[in-house]
Amino acid sequence: MxxxxxxxxxxxxxxxxxxTAMCIVIVATVLxxxxxxxxxxxxxxxxxxxxxxxxxxxxxxxxxxxxxVANAQDSTRVEVTESILSQIQLGLEGGGTxxxxxRPLYPEHVVVVSNGRFHFVPIRDELKKSNLxxxxxxxxxNGELQxxxxxxxxxxxxxxxxxxxxxxxxxxxxxxxxxxxxxxxGIRGWGAEGNIALDEKFEDNVQGATAAGxxxxxxxxxxxxxxxxAAEEAAVVLEAISGxxxxxxxxxxxxxxxxxxxxxxxxxxEERTRVAxxxxxxxxxxxxxxxxxxxxxxxxxxxxxxxxxxxxxxxAYYGTNLYFPYxxxxxxxxxxxxxxxxxxxxxxxxxxxxx
Numbered sequence: 001m002x003x004x005x006x007x008x009x010x011x012x013x014x015x016x017x018x019x020t021a022m023c024i025v026i027v028a029t030v031l032x033x034x035x036x037x038x039x040x041x042x043x044x045x046x047x048x049x050x051x052x053x054x055x056x057x058x059x060x061x062x063x064x065x066x067x068x069v070a071n072a073q074d075s076t077r078v079e080v081t082e083s084i085l086s087q088i089q090l091g092l093e094g095g096g097t098x099x100x101x102x103r104p105l106y107p108e109h110v111v112v113v114s115n116g117r118f119h120f121v122p123i124r125d126e127l128k129k130s131n132l133x134x135x136x137x138x139x140x141x142n143g144e145l146q147x148x149x150x151x152x153x154x155x156x157x158x159x160x161x162x163x164x165x166x167x168x169x170x171x172x173x174x175x176x177x178x179x180x181x182x183x184x185x186g187i188r189g190w191g192a193e194g195n196i197a198l199d200e201k202f203e204d205n206v207q208g209a210t211a212a213g214x215x216x217x218x219x220x221x222x223x224x225x226x227x228x229x230a231a232e233e234a235a236v237v238l239e240a241i242s243g244x245x246x247x248x249x250x251x252x253x254x255x256x257x258x259x260x261x262x263x264x265x266x267x268x269x270e271e272r273t274r275v276a277x278x279x280x281x282x283x284x285x286x287x288x289x290x291x292x293x294x295x296x297x298x299x300x301x302x303x304x305x306x307x308x309x310x311x312x313x314x315x316a317y318y319g320t321n322l323y324f325p326y327x328x329x330x331x332x333x334x335x336x337x338x339x340x341x342x343x344x345x346x347x348x349x350x351x352x353x354x355x
Contacts, residue, residue: 128327158349163201170208172341180215187221217248223263230275234282249291252279273304
């Protein structure tokens, strides 16, 4: 009888613990949704999601909340609600976004927003993790970032440019401490035709940067929707860089576009992964270092990250917190940087290795 009572007590405690945990998750989520309706995020913040992650619509959250509350004691619900509200209030009053406020509550997940939905993506144990430490990241007075280990700056300062930066004085750029530049080779158009166009400033930029002693990598903005188009893009890049000293990686720029005619937006995760792999393999076969440029949305929901564990990654995330858990070699942390020798804004990067 005593054993039976102990078993009953054990199961009761287990059930209560599960209900309490469920309340924490559900209450936090619905509260954030309520606040989200009052504070629309600009450009949906950094959007991301994983097909294996957890996503909830507002209606689904309402139903789960009602179910959990019906099974939880009032005292527990009040205590949990006050704790979550306090954390949310501190985060939002401190100027944080909704998604930034949510993230500390889910340390085992990547929390992102995509297409108006919150996604709680479990961190994948099988993928290589970043070993970067927040305390080693320094923000300089001019807003630039550098990474320091044992008092020594181990990161490398870089930029990426295209025709939008117009005429560049590369000697001034070099004097400003820029060590490398990723230069756009070209793009594929968004429409049904998907025509390829070379960047009109590519040759001027690669020649100017090289002459100024700046190391050069290149990138191509892809809108390929099949493997044949990806192979074509790789061939265009390899022809364009022939004869130049390209020491930094050759980059496949894969992004979801805001344009409704974006060709790559329409294909599946599996198709996008195969397309990217073709470009990467063609570059590798030619003897160069391939790299993929993308943001949290792409890595989490639009491409299979596990298929590129052997590929260098260039991660786009505008901020100063090292939130993304996976390994990457280059970080694009701003699109509003200022560098002497360039008129207007320019993308700023730091790399954690050199080529």
